Amino acid sequence: SQTIHQWPATLVQPVGSPLSLECTVEGTSNPNLYWYRQAAGRGLQLLFYSVGIGQISSEVPQNLSASRPQDRQFILSSKKLLLSDSGFYLCAWSVSRGNQPQHFGDGTRLSIL
Amino acid sequence: RKEVEQDPGPFNVPEGATVAFNCTYSNSASQSFFWYRQDCRKEPKLLMSVYSSGNEDGRFTAQLNRASQYISLLIRDSKLSDSATYLCVVAQGSQGNLIFGKGTKLSVKP
Numbered sequence: 001s002q003t004i005h006q007w008p009a010t011l012v013q014p015v016g017s018p019l020s021l022e023c024t025v026e027g028t029s030n031p032n033l034y035w036y037r038q039a040a041g042r043g044l045q046l047l048f049y050s051v052g053i054g055q056i057s058s059e060v061p062q063n064l065s066a067s068r069p070q071d072r073q074f075i076l077s078s079k080k081l082l083l084s085d086s087g088f089y090l091c092a093w094s095v096s097r098g099n100q101p102q103h104f105g106d107g108t109r110l111s112i113l
Numbered sequence: 114r115k116e117v118e119q120d121p122g123p124f125n126v127p128e129g130a131t132v133a134f135n136c137t138y139s140n141s142a143s144q145s146f147f148w149y150r151q152d153c154r155k156e157p158k159l160l161m162s163v164y165s166s167g168n169e170d171g172r173f174t175a176q177l178n179r180a181s182q183y184i185s186l187l188i189r190d191s192k193l194s195d196s197a198t199y200l201c202v203v204a205q206g207s208q209g210n211l212i213f214g215k216g217t218k219l220s221v222k223p
Contacts, residue, residue, distance in 0.1 A: 032208075043215035044157070044200075049208065057208075090156055098209030099145035101202075104156035 002027035006091045006105030014113050019064075019078040021108050023091030026072065031093040033074040034102060035066055038088040050074060051096065086112045116140065117214040119201050125220045130191050134217045136184040136201030145204035146177055148186045150197045151216060157200055160186075191221045 006023045013019060025031050035047040046059045048066035056066050063082050067075045074091060088109050092102040119136045126132050138146075146163035161168065163175040163184055174187040184201055198216040205212060 044213040046210060049210060051208065088154075094209075098206075099204040100209060101145075101147050101159045101162060102211055103159065107156045109154070 002093070002103070004091060004093055004103060004105040006108060008108060009106060010109045010111075012111045012113060013081050015083055016080050019076070019081050019085070019110070021076040021089055021091075021110075023074045023076075023105055024072055025074075025093045028072070028093070028095070030071060030096050032096055032102075033068060034092040034094075035064075035074065035076045036090040036092065038090065040087070044090070048076070081112050083112050086110055116212045117201055117203050119199075119214040119217045121215060121217060123218040123220050125222060126191055127222055128191060128193060130221075131187065131189045132191055132219060133188075134186045134199055134201070134219075136186075136214055138182050138184070138201075138203045138212075140203070140205050140212075141179075141182060143182075143203045143205040145209065146175075146184050147202040147204075147211070148173075148175055148184075149200040149202055149213075151200055152197045157213075160199070188219075191219075193221050193223060195219060196221045 003026045033050045036044045038044050050056050050068045064078050090107045091105040094100045094102045117138050148160040149157040150160045151157040161170050163177045167176045172189045176185045198218045200216045201214040203212045
């Protein structure tokens with residue numbers, strides 16, 4: 001069966017520090033991969049998605065970037081974090097056919113001080 | 114008009130009650146529909162897909178009305194463990210990206 005791993009579970013970072021969140025998927029090949037952010041009391045906002053290695057689409061302009069160095073690895077990064085980057089970050093995968101449900105990792109709760 | 118709209122609630126119901134959530138979507142080209150459940154401070158989890166003919170999974174029934182661009186979720190005989198936020202989700206576009214509603218919060222009381 002397919003599993004998705006996301007780490008760390010919680011992170012506290014100072015303003016201006018770099019960020020790297022990692023997500024890996026097991027049990028499937030060529031998945032679509034996604035990064036979302038959920039701010040407190042808000043809905044899920046799609047940040048990036050990827051349909052293949054090295055292919056990244058950005059949904060909103062922001063202080064973050066994403067990379068997909070391997071088929072089942074998706075990384076969310078920032079060079080300098082802002083206070084507004086605080087939130088609950090979720091990685092998800094789906095099969096590569098369109099319009100399929102997505103399955104989420106446990107999420108990373110990021111607090112910027 | 115927001116892409117996916119839900120009543121935020123909260124819905125406070127006693128155990129055993131039947132509760133219904135409604136959702137509307139703005140893009141008539143949307144192709145797939147889902148309900149997710151999200152517990153407090155946890156990730157969303159797929160509850161069920163929604164099919165045009167309507168579908169049932171135990172105590173849960175989902176309905177889709179494409180003409181009205183309306184989706185519903187009915188929970189019968191609600192349990193304490195049903196307390197969560199229920200997210201209405203619509204897939205659209207060539208990549209089939211999911212658009213999430215902000216969710217309806219359900220609290221089932223003893």
